[in-house]
Amino acid sequence: MIATPAQIEQGTSHDEKNYLNVSSGFASWAFTLDHKRIGIMYLVGIAVSLLLGGIFALLVRLHLWYPAGGMFDAKTYNEIFTLHGAIMVFLFIIPSVPASLGNFFLPIMLGAKDVAFPRMNLASFYLWVIGAIFFVSAMLISGLDTGWTFYTPYSVETSTAPVVCATMGVFILGFSSIFTGLNFVVTVNTMRPPGMTWFRMPLFLWSLYATGIIQLLATPVLGITVLLLGLEATLHIGIFDPKYNGDPVLFQHFFWFYSHPAVYIMILPAMGVVSELLPVYCRKHIFGYKFIALSSVAIALLGFLVWGHHMFVSSQSALTAVIFSGLTFSVAIPSGIKVFNWLATMYKGNLYLTTGMCYVLSFLFLFTIGGLTGLHLGSLATDVALHDTYFVVAHFHYVMMGGSLIAFIAALFHWWPKMFGKMYNETWGRISALLVFVGFNLTFFPQFLLGSLGMPRRYASYEGREGFPVSETMLQQFTALHRVSTTGAMILGVGLFIAAGTLIAALYYGRRAPRNPWGGATLEWTCQSPPIHHNFHETPTVGDPYIYANLEWDPDLEGYKPLPPASPTPAHEQEPVG
Amino acid sequence: MSASAHADDHSHHRFQAHHFETGEQQFQAGKLGMWLFLSTEVLFFSGMFCAYAAYRAAHPQIFEDAAKFLKPELGAANTIVLLLSSLTVAWSVRCVQLNDKKGLLANLIITLACAGIFMGVKTVEYSIKFTEGLFWRGGYTYVEGSHPDLGPTHERLMYTGLVMLGIGVLLGVIGIVLGANSVGRRWAFYALAATVIGAGVGCLAGNAYTQGAEGDEHHAEAAAHADHEHEHGEEAAHGEEEAEGEGNVAVEDQEAVEELEGTDRVDGLEHPETAEQAIEQVQSPGEIQAEEASADVVLTKEKLVYASEGPKFPGVFFSIYYAMTGVHAIHILAGIGVFVWIVSRAARDHFEPHYYGPVEYTGLYWHLVDLIWIFLFPLLYLIQ
Ligand SMILES: [Cu+2]
16 A cells, blocks of 8 residues: 555545544644544644743753852742753653653554543643643742642742642642653554564664553652642641651652652653664664663663652662662663663664764763763762762753753654654754754753752752852852853754754755655655554555665655565665665 | 454444544553553642651651540441442452443442442541541640540431432432433432442441441440559549540650640640740650659650640641541542433443443443552551
């Protein structure tokens, strides 16, 4: 059922109606059960969240240009970094890759018509919207200033209304996340097409599967934690609030039992994206498929055993701290396995530096720095010194932004032609990748230095005061590094705007995308761009998703097409022309 | 994929969604989905079980004492009711597999009645605790040795039970009237009626039992009181406060605190200086003996901790009690809602041996809710 080049060339008139134009009107989107449309709606939602969170990030950076803090009083500063952190974590990174791109591509990569529970999928989106409304209103109207972690006793002692409102929001967002994860796990388990064994699944699906498991097992604990926190703030149930015989450290245990695995909810899909993009742009079979697949599951499971590394200085016993530290190091093994396999995939490959590939290369560089600096924080002695400094901030951003966000952008560029049927401008895409890479390192590398010099995080000023003495030399160093960081953030912001502009411009001015512009061998590249409403007319059969030898570049199509079945498969891999 | 190839399994029934190849695939997907959902439920409750374990390990004595305020008989009755409902749910799945519609409806209705009884008994338990001031930590107003008059509460509960019976009958009548042309609607009302009547019965029975038990207790206490007076006549100075005690350690401990603090009832931690004073007093050996002599309480290390925590500490036990049983009760209510929908669909002949997924999934959910109660009951009511 693959159209001939001539059919595709002739344009829309001979194309089937795709999922975008099969129906129109507000209701056709608002009540859609199509996983692709739900994915697009998620994409719009999280893009708005990214914009909001990004604006607040820039405000934070601008404020810190001057040692005394240039723009806000301390309370407002607290609210702004809370807004930045909470929006980015709960509204952007957690749903970013899985809920938008995962929703769109998981069923297609399985050759299925939809996820297992389409109605639950739509419900999950609306829960996200409701949760986001609660959450943002809590912060904008009543000024939440607890940071995204809601640590007790501060969160139950300050104003009750924003904390209750925000915890309600987190509770609802949690259900949205659980429903998405549940849908993915069930879909992968029960709806794989004939021929797709577990070890023939695209690695993106493995990573979404592992993510789904974490979403299912960790998020309910966050749910009960914020429920109890809300009850603590309103009724004083005395579980977390020391004023009422409660134990604030118990809150930290509960919170990190979710929130450590949650960083794997954020990074695993990104790793899946990289595993998917690298072999396509290197024209080479992925190296160590099974190891990459199983390391996702290993990360998911090990991730549940390390939450105590956030509490090395929270009255943990020395023995517990040593155990958590050791377990934390163990997570480095599956992460290292992935990185080495990616490098081995690139070795002797034909690298095509498309925008997607540029972002993937950034990911490899930044994620590796982020991962290695995690070891400093996982070892007890250095963590005591680095705890709650900018070193932690830098590490977290190298992993979460340098990892998840960059991979998310890579995935957007890679799959944009499939999602909307339009090619983007490669030049502008590459410029954005360069600016983002340079801006990112300028922003966050100085923060490693700031942290090592003793600059605490979350402080509204660094001019020095009682309890935080700052010598003249330190002040000069702090000021210089903060200013480099702020400048970098501006460059990063420009880069991200160019990336967004390139993608949006493609919708209006891009040339029509062929079925397979990059020569991918996963199933989504065999269906029309954009896909039809039911994705496939017949359930396709599948083979190895990383063999590129049976695809050849067709200059007429400006895309790849499968070799005619009659011709023998060439021993060497086909090289694209032009 | 032709339809005939799998005509013998759960083949294309009228509720098969378009994106599934076969009915069997749909059934398996739904079942896996429900099992995964149940695993999230277990983890949701696990947070509260952890809180319970942490506080119980840190303050075993207080938990033991506070638990004595719960009535194991009511908890046991609810356990039996829930176990029975789990049986009827399992039976209803069997009935639908055998295409026995009558059996299916009957079993579902009994399940709903059991759920109603459970909620009725819980209403009685909560109401009496509230009257006694046994609230969660922040609202804890229980006064040692006080015996609030439970009469009005019992009266209110009786009327509540009767009103529920009335509403239940009314719902049944509405079902007959509205259901003339819609069998689904009729049975939905029957299902609601069964639930509300069950709640009324639970409320009345629980209320009658607690009233009777209280009478007995009063007799026993009066006798104990007389003994007490007789043996410790010289302690008449403390008599007023002490004699009414329910004979449990918590009361004696509370009194120890109270006496240490000079009958000043304040929350130790909200007024740390008072608590410190109390501990200081205890720490001077001469006074310990004096206090021991007068309070007739042996001060141990645990009791010192107890004193420093303040007399409202048992409220933390009740916080955990209300959180766990409350969240569990919300799950019962959700189950009731789903079962009413299932009854209505069953009445419209939606289910058949080839398609009964929703009955099975709801049944799985119900078993889990039952199972959680099987853990809550001993942890809260029985372990001493
Ligand atoms: Cu962590």
